[in-house]
Amino acid sequence: MTKLANIWLYNTAYRSFDWGSLSFDRTIAHVDRRFGEEGGEGLYLIPGLIDIHMHIESSMTTPTEFSNTVLPHGTTTVVADCHEVANVFGADGLSDYMDLPSELDVFYAIPSSVPSTSAELETSGGSIDEQEVHQLCKRDDIIALGEIMNANDLFSEGDNRTKRIIRAFQEEKRNFPIEGHCPKISQELLSRFIAGGVDSDHTQQTGLSIQEKSSAGMFLEIQDKSINRETIAALSDPHLVGKYCFCTDDVMPDILFSKGHLDAVLRNALSCGLDVHDAIYAATYSPAMRMRLFDRGSIAPGKIADFILVDDLNTLHIHAVYKSGMKVFDATEGLINRLPVPTIKDSYLHSLRRKAVSPSQFTIDCPNGTRDILVMEREETTTFTRFAKQRVTITDGVVPFAQYGLSLIAVVERYGHESPILPAFVKNGLKKAGAICTSWAHDSHNLLVLATSVELATRAVNLVLERQGGIALVDEDRQQFVPLSYGGIISLEPMETLAGEIADVRNWLKEHGYRAHEELMNFAVLALPVSPAVKISDKGLIDVVHKRLVDWRTYWE
Incomplete structure (x- = not known):
């Protein structure tokens, strides 16, 4: 059993910090919150960051090297939609890619738009329809259906691939999230989109779209390009706590290496005026609840011991990262265990x-x-x-x-x-x-x-x-x-x-x-x-x- 004492512990229930100590092994055993004590100078302990809408291949790398790269930035869990691999290799090649090793916890969303249009408009190397959905849903690490982009399929009267995929997923993974992609859809069309079973959106938002989509019951996944003072002002409404989270979507390799991952998105949100306690909530507990990952996202007994030690809340400068109770990154030592390049099939x-x-x-x-x-x-x-x-x-x-x-x-x-x-x-x-x-x-x-x-x-x-x-x-x-x-x-x-x-x-x-x-x-x-x-x-x-x-x-x- 390991113990960290005299630190500030993030309190998810109250979106605040308490002075105290933490006892843990792979999971958290006890959180000693000394309510009412003023505390002193110390590190801030927050849950590991959770990114539930992202594409590993946008960073042009494997889950293995992605893990090596983002753990030092405090990301300990992701939900990846690997539709780029599926477009090239189909469902079997997608499974092989998902099987590559990672110290980061990687869950997956089944790509729903492979190919993005039809064989009449483009040639791809693979396709996903209801049969592939049934096949992929046998995997325990599949916890969502990836972004539904073809709104016209949802709105149409007849049967089509999008509807077949949604039905197959709901048969296999009842009540699991179905992710959406709905830019510039509003009013009655937005209602029809949500009524089709798709209740999230990660595309670029405005203050008005945040208000409309949240009011319609849609969960919002806010990526970096949606962050400005107008949108942060809208998200700062206390009624929206838990109705949105932050995500990265696509991060190019040079940007990832130089600026960071989900931590960079949070820093941008803080610079635009979001309260740091709400920012942490929206990158930890809120995405965990959206994806039914009830074993993480907060500092509480029984939860997986994924957490970050931060020495400055204004910059979210990371002092150390722990994954399942093991220190995986230290600001002085760097990444402690770098995973080697995985073996890839010659084909x-x-x-x-x-x-x-x-x-x-x-x-x-x-x-x-x-x-x-x-x-x-x-x-x-x-x-x-x-x-x-x-x-x-x-x-x-x-x-x-x-x-x-x-x-x-x-x-x-x-x-x-x-x-x-x-x-x-x-x-x-x-x-x-x-x-x-x-x-x-x-x-x-x-x-x-x-x-x-x-x-x-x-x-x-x-x-x-x-x-x-x-x-x-x-x-x-x-x-x-x-x-x-x-x-x-x-x-x-x-x-x-x-x-x-x-x-x-x-x-x-x-x-x-x-x-x-x-x-x-x-x-x-x-x-x-x-x-x-x-x-x-x-x-x-x-x-x-x-x-x-x-x-x-x-x-x-």
Whole structure:
């Protein structure tokens, strides 16, 4: 039995601190709260942080290295929706990924949107329907259904994949949470969304959306991009305690390594005026209750001894982290037990089945003359895109796109079908000569390439194919490569190494004129055909609003 004495203990019931001591082994045996005593100088003990909406693959790593990375930041439990792996390898590959070792407690939500649309609009390597849900629900670590993104399926009268998945999950895991994704849904449509069995949302919020969704009975999972003084003022209403939690959703490797994990989200909330006691509650007890994790989330007898020692409540500076009663991180010693790189099946390391491509595969016949074509125009401050008109003069059937400040964009199918390449053009793409190609492209993870010339695009794609997955950066005189050997989306390198490589990619995009709040993520979702309003897949340019393929050679008002 271990005892920590003369410390400040977080009190979940009153959202305050008490002076006292803690006795524990793997679980908490006794909490000696000396009510009424003023106490003195000492460390603050709070429950381990719990992140219930996140995607490990957004950090481009395995559960093993993710554990090594986030335990020092006080995250001791996560609920992961690994839909990126499922899109590449299907349910069997997803299970193998979930079986990788971790000192962090990792629970899982079944991906509900694999693929994100349909075989008519994109090619993926795997799919999940009711049969796969029944299969995955046999796992004890499955405790939720991952974010339901297809609201139209919920609203429709007939049967469809989303409804089948929800029914199958409810049959297997009655009363377990079903997570939602419902940006810009309000009023009657919001009621219909919730009535469909989906009662949480993690998308970007405003003060008004917080009020409306909370009043409708929706549990809110607040990620970093939703945090500002307006939203924190709304969340500070004492009536909302327990109706929301904090989460990370997606954290890129360089941001994770340099700024932190859920602790960074909490610091941002504190800087915007949230009371520290409420912030701790929303990252510990509140998410634990949402996910029915009744054995953690508070400092109380019988609970798992997951906790953090903090020496400054204003900055939440971490002094030590304990997982199941064992110290796993110390501010002086660092991470005490680093888990080694896990063994990965060879088939997962050789998953790109496309043959090398040639420049001729990037050309599409187009009638000569001066005419209007459709292009994808990026908003540089968001992930939103729109259709735009560009007048071009075509000679020899080729669009001289660089002459008009446009970039070539294409998604190259990678799963062995040798599908034709159907390129399009982007406004607000690259300003300086170069090409970037990545096999980490949401959600189907075909090869997404953006380039200022067909020749550079070809070089970048072939480099990714040759190296079996990763990110290729190609200029006229040099090239760089970030290996993502596990399925083309996951690195097997230490997070420190990967973070430096991703920072280099981010800098390359900036240097080549690609403007965005989150450069690499912004680029990767240009291939996500559920993100408004125009995206691209291996099938071509997609009108997301109307869920149809578009020929860029034809323009309409």
